[in-house]
Amino acid sequence: GAVVSQHPSRVICKSGTSVKIECRSLDFQATTMFWYRQFPKQSLMLMATSNEGSKATYEQGVEKDKFLINHASLTLSTLTVTSAHPEDSSFYICSAREGGGAYNEQFFGPGTRLTVL
Amino acid sequence: DAKTTQPPSMDCAEGRAANLPCNHSTISGNEYVYWYRQIHSQGPQYIIHGLKNNETNEMASLIITEDRKSSTLILPHATLRDTAVYYCIVRVRNSGYALNFGKGTSLLVTP
Numbered sequence: 001g002a003v004v005s006q007h008p009s010r011v012i013c014k015s016g017t018s019v020k021i022e023c024r025s026l027d028f029q030a031t032t033m034f035w036y037r038q039f040p041k042q043s044l045m046l047m048a049t050s051n052e053g054s055k056a057t058y059e060q061g062v063e064k065d066k067f068l069i070n071h072a073s074l075t076l077s078t079l080t081v082t083s084a085h086p087e088d089s090s091f092y093i094c095s096a097r098e099g100g101g102a103y104n105e106q107f108f109g110p111g112t113r114l115t116v117l
Numbered sequence: 118d119a120k121t122t123q124p125p126s127m128d129c130a131e132g133r134a135a136n137l138p139c140n141h142s143t144i145s146g147n148e149y150v151y152w153y154r155q156i157h158s159q160g161p162q163y164i165i166h167g168l169k170n171n172e173t174n175e176m177a178s179l180i181i182t183e184d185r186k187s188s189t190l191i192l193p194h195a196t197l198r199d200t201a202v203y204y205c206i207v208r209v210r211n212s213g214y215a216l217n218f219g220k221g222t223s224l225l226v227t228p
Binding site: 004006032034036043044046049091093095097105106107108109110111113 | 155158159160161162163202204213214215216217218219220221
């Protein structure tokens with residue numbers, strides 16, 4: 001299957017700082033990328049959907065000014081957690097959907113563990 | 118997407134078959150049944166999907182009832198590495214929308 005990478009795999013930061021997480025589709029072009037968040041012992045919750053070259057669509061309750069998403073190319077999307085606080089500590093997972101194929105399945109990255117002190 | 122119901126947890130002895138059920142009684146005619154799993158602290162991994170016929174790949178088999186209201190994912194010879202949360206998702210193929218994860222079934226494979 002197609003490969004999606006995330007960087008970094010884990011990050012620890014101080015409260016008030018910003019953190020950028022990268023999501024890359026390595027062997028296909030992703031017209032759509034999704035960002036999920038997962039708290040301990042809970043399921044994945046969709047945060048936002050981004051299409052290459054356009055603004056992201058955020059799910060209800062997700063602050064777009066706090067979670068900045070950029071999908072500037074067909075292989076890269078970034079999620080920036082601005083002014084992170086301890087409650088933002090979570091497992092962030094991206095997924096990418098290939099465009100133009102007959103069956104456009106979603107492929108997931110390995111996740112990024114964010115810990116805000 | 119149609120709603121799915123899965124047991125919250127299951128145990129299976131290593132080497133035995135793991136049969137994970139999923140109810141999707143409101144499934145529409147054009148909706149597929151997808152299975153993903155998530156090993157602890159990793160991203161979800163695609164396992165298999167099907168419409169109405171039984172499907173098999175190198176990871177698992179998917180048995181869908183004739184009325185399509187339920188399905189079973191079968192891991193024929195479970196290993197310790199199969200310990201994970203398994204998600205059954207029903208959706209239209211080629212949907213541009215994100216996969217919507219429920220609570221899934223936490224499968225524990227024991228030695």
